[in-house]
Amino acid sequence: xxxxxxxxxxxxxxxxxxxxxxxxxxxxxxxxxxxxxxxxxxxxxxxxxxxxxxxxxxxxxxxxxxxxxxxxxxxxxxxxxxxxxxxxxxxxxxxxxxxxxxxxxxxxxxxxxxxxxxxxxxxxxxxxxxxxxxxxxxxxxxxxxxxxxxxxxxxxxxxxxxxxxxxxxxxxxxxxxxxxxxxxxxxxxxxxxxxxxxxxxxxxxxxxxxxxxxxxxxxxxxxxxxxxxxxxxxxxxxxxxxxxxxxxxxxxxxxxxxxxxxxxxxxxxxxxxxxxxxxxxxxxxxxxxxxxxxxxxxxxxxxxxxxxxxxxxxxxxxxxxxxx
Amino acid sequence: xxxxxxxxxxxxxxxxxxxxxxxxxxxxxxxxxxxxxxxxxxxxxxxxxxxxxxxxxxxxxxxxxxxxxxxxxxxxxxxxxxxxxxxxxxxxxxx
Numbered sequence: 001x002x003x004x005x006x007x008x009x010x011x012x013x014x015x016x017x018x019x020x021x022x023x024x025x026x027x028x029x030x031x032x033x034x035x036x037x038x039x040x041x042x043x044x045x046x047x048x049x050x051x052x053x054x055x056x057x058x059x060x061x062x063x064x065x066x067x068x069x070x071x072x073x074x075x076x077x078x079x080x081x082x083x084x085x086x087x088x089x090x091x092x093x094x095x096x097x098x099x100x101x102x103x104x105x106x107x108x109x110x111x112x113x114x115x116x117x118x119x120x121x122x123x124x125x126x127x128x129x130x131x132x133x134x135x136x137x138x139x140x141x142x143x144x145x146x147x148x149x150x151x152x153x154x155x156x157x158x159x160x161x162x163x164x165x166x167x168x169x170x171x172x173x174x175x176x177x178x179x180x181x182x183x184x185x186x187x188x189x190x191x192x193x194x195x196x197x198x199x200x201x202x203x204x205x206x207x208x209x210x211x212x213x214x215x216x217x218x219x220x221x222x223x224x225x226x227x228x229x230x231x232x233x234x235x236x237x238x239x240x241x242x243x244x245x246x247x248x249x250x251x252x253x254x255x256x257x258x259x260x261x262x263x264x265x266x267x268x269x270x271x272x273x274x275x276x277x278x279x280x281x282x283x284x285x286x287x288x289x290x291x292x293x294x295x296x297x298x299x300x301x302x303x304x305x306x307x308x309x310x311x312x313x314x315x316x317x318x319x320x321x322x323x324x
Numbered sequence: 325x326x327x328x329x330x331x332x333x334x335x336x337x338x339x340x341x342x343x344x345x346x347x348x349x350x351x352x353x354x355x356x357x358x359x360x361x362x363x364x365x366x367x368x369x370x371x372x373x374x375x376x377x378x379x380x381x382x383x384x385x386x387x388x389x390x391x392x393x394x395x396x397x398x399x400x401x402x403x404x405x406x407x408x409x410x411x412x413x414x415x416x417x418x419x
Contacts, residue, residue, distance in 0.1 A: 092352060093351075093352075093366075094351050094352060094362040094366055098361070098362070098365040101365050207361075211357070211358070215354065
């Protein structure tokens with residue numbers, strides 16, 4: 001500050017110092033553009049794992065690692081899409097934004113995990129025309145058929161009401177947070193980094209779902225009735241999140257993945273806490289069966305996933321050489 | 325069926341480089357804890373904040389527009405109250 005600054009003699013009341021607005025300086029100091037935030041724009045094709053060593057650790061089966069990443073990535077991708085369908089439909093503007101935020105966090109996790117799958121084993125990436133600018137993680141998201149998706153069926157089933165999305169989110173995030181907490185110590189540095197970032201996000205998602213579960217359960221007779229109905233429908237689908245597949249067991253043995261069966265007790269413990277706080281009985285455990293032993297992780301899905309993918313993929317598939 | 329409105333809250337956020345909490349807007353929430361979380365979701369999603377205050381709007385006592393002249397006009401011609409007639413050393417921040 002210099003004394004001969006003419007503005008000093010007659011201070012401009014509209015001029016504010018750099019500590020006057022939390023939005024100042026978010027975009028290189030251009031105050032008209034604070035709304036763009038500090039996130040850096042990445043053009044299409046930019047590798048989300050740029051600068052990261054994606055070498056598969058010694059002794060780890062690359063194909064199994066890719067399959068494992070598809071499981072975790074597809075869970076996040078389909079759940080993200082389901083949550084994004086709530087846009088403009090939530091009971092209040094504030095929860096509309098909350099659900100959209102959660103959807104975006106999960107989309108980010110999906111992107112990193114699908115990119116990791118492609119880097120570990122390029123063989124999993126659908127083949128597109130040579131001139132296609134579609135990056136690998138987008139090819140995996142938009143150009144696979146339902147039977148190639150490895151997500152649990154919990155994330156694909158059709159919507160219900162707000163209690164339904166709270167319940168689905170609770171079952172999903174409680175299990176995923178337990179897995180990611182342990183995955184942060186993965187021998188694969190990429191998975192470890194993705195998990196460490198995800199833990200912070202999932203902790204908030206779980207908090208959101210848990211609080212709403214208690215609120216709805218202890219709210220009105222109607223909100224409790226709706227929550228109970230959602231629990232009844234979704235509880236049998238939660239079991240798939242902690243049922244290990246061969247791929248997950250092998251990745252856990254290799255120190256790269258997390259055996260979902262190993263987190264089952266922790267998941268139960270957290271769910272029991274939320275249920276107790278909600279003064280709800282724990283529903284009977286009667287896991288939704290598979291077909292000939294096959295479930296979502298094996299590519300065995302309900303019809304709902306086909307409909308989700310039809311909407312999610314239609315534009316990308318219509319323009320396989322499109323630039324976005 | 326009429327729908328009960330959640331109470332209105334005013335939201336104050338302190339930015340990364342900020343020294344004080346600044347009013348950024350308002351929102352509806354069922355209770356104080358939910359208001360903090362809603363504020364996080366609505367007002368800090370572009371990396372704006374490191375701390376949030378919320379307060380129920382009906383807990384704020386505000387000056388009335390009718391009192392504008394008696395409250396504020398008398399200070400309008402007292403430029404000598406601004407601490408601008410001093411040389412401020414370069415190493416004094418936040419002035």
